[in-house]
Amino acid sequence: MRLEAITWDRLGDLLAERLLDLRPADGSPWPRVAFDGAPTARPGDLAERVSEALRLRGRPSLVVATEGFLRPASVRLEYGRQDVESYYSGWYDTGALRREVLGPLEPGGDGRVLPDLWDPVTDRATRSPYVRLPPGAPLLLHGPFLLRHRFPFDLSVHVLLTPGALRRRTPDAEQWTLPAFERYERETDPAATADVLVRADDPRHPAWSG
Known part of the structure; x- marks a missing residue:
């Protein structure tokens, strides 16, 4: 898959423009969008950027983080x-997210x-x-492992880090989570599953394919 260099601002604008015309296949009036990625890939930052670009175009949206739906400790x-x-x-x-x-x-x-439901x-x-949400307002849901649950997304964006970049950028206290992301890659292959792929090994110089 060929990736093209892009700026975060331009990427936010392009995704916002795409959402303005997105019509869910099941007839829902609300586009549901996944921003999938490991926490250190910061998919929430991209979701917020897209939300702001939509706001400037007169379209409301709602950004929701899966971190707000953690189970009790x-x-x-x-x-x-x-x-x-x-x-x-x-x-x-995931049950609460669906419900x-x-x-x-x-x-x-x-x-x-x-x-949100739970404060971690x-x-x-x-x-x-x-x-x-008024009709036409997209839901922008961000978090890890989103593409393994068969949620009814109308557009999915995966923010990719190569294994080396993920290892380098993950804090020492969270290195134990890395096998979970390796499993996610094996079982779900989010880079191939997502509609839009964003590579963010160097957070200053993203690249994308969509």
């Missing part, structure tokens, strides 16, 4: 703080989305109010 850390299997399969409450974020945006849904710092429910 008693469940998440049942097998220890560095259990790779738990991190890969059990840290994120509170993606479900309301299905055809016939009411558009009322819960922006306080380990308590956030009690955030629901946000009602």
Whole structure:
């Protein structure tokens, strides 16, 4: 796959323009977009950039982080703080994401989305109010391992780091998570699965294919 050099600003603009014309295949009035990538790849930064580009074009959107849907620590850390299997399969409450974020945006849904559910710092429910998305407003969901759950995305963006870059940029305290991303690559192949691929080994000089 050929990747072309681009700036983050230009990438945000191009993705925003694409979303203006995106019509979900299932007839939903709300485009659902994944920004997939390891935390150190910072897919949330790109989601926020796209949201701002949409705002400048008069289109509202909602950015949601999967970190706001972590399971409680008693469940998440049942097998220890560095259990790779738990991190890969059990840290994120995918049921709540389907129920509170993606479900309301299905055809016939009411558009009322819960922006977050759990605060990982306080380990308590956030009690955030629901946000009602007007028709045409995209959901921009970002986090790791998004493409393995068969969520109903209308567009998927994967922010790629090569194994070497991922290792270098992952903090020492989080190096234990690397086998989970190796497994994700083997089982899901997000670089081939995503609609848009962004390579960010050098965060100053991204490249993309889409």
